[in-house]
Amino acid sequence: MGKGNGSLYDDVTQHIIAQLGEGRLPWVQPWDTSLTATGLPRNAATGRCYSGINILILWDRLFERGYGAQRWITYRQAQALGGNVRKGEAGTTVCYADRFTPKDEQQKARDEQREARQVAFLKRFTLFNVEQCEGLPEKLMTVTEARPFEELVPQAHRLIRACGADIRVGGESAFYASSPDYIRVPDQAAFHEPINWYRTILHELGHNAVIRIMPHLIGSARLAV
Known part of the structure; x- marks a missing residue:
């Protein structure tokens, strides 16, 4: 290898x-x-x-x-x-x-x-x-051809659930808190386009995945994006 x-x-x-x-x-x-x-x-x-x-x-x-x-x-x-x-x-x-x-x-x-x-x-x-x-x-x-948004939503839900992350909906900002390890996103109705709610969760799941792979990066400025 x-x-x-x-x-x-x-x-x-x-x-x-x-x-x-x-x-x-x-x-x-x-x-x-x-x-x-x-x-x-x-x-x-x-x-x-x-x-x-x-x-x-x-x-x-x-x-x-x-x-x-x-x-x-x-x-x-x-x-x-x-x-x-x-x-x-x-x-x-x-x-x-x-x-x-x-x-x-x-x-x-x-x-x-x-x-x-x-x-x-x-x-x-x-x-x-x-x-x-x-x-x-x-x-x-x-x-x-690309599949319509309506067909992709169920797949997005399954992907998000499969990640097993603690996702809390509400508030006015989106972020990943490494301690106590949860993701916060505003309610879906707050987004101008429904797809952006899923995009935001996937973005924060990216931070969550990095910490799971390399926990020593908690608090690193490189993750504050």
């Missing part, structure tokens, strides 16, 4: 901090989105959506480069589909979480007649947007 899990956690966290610090929030684009794709990034070969921090990483790269597709692919997958990555194209590093059971733990568990304990780890891998490739099937290059 080249680098340890600690380094990978640090890299991912610093990536989030850099986005927040520069105001380049992937859920609030300060430019014309008509030339870029909306929705969740997905694997072009399998159709499976990426999750967790990989969503933010891929969104950031998509809006930075202005790609018109949310489809991503590995170098080998591009070759398997009859295409290839164009020479000179730089990939985007994302991560994959998995678990494994060490051999000594397997034997120890058998000796003690208990279930073996698994160890979590992260792996890096590189993705390319389909627009960085050539020779891929035409259907993978077609930009799909």
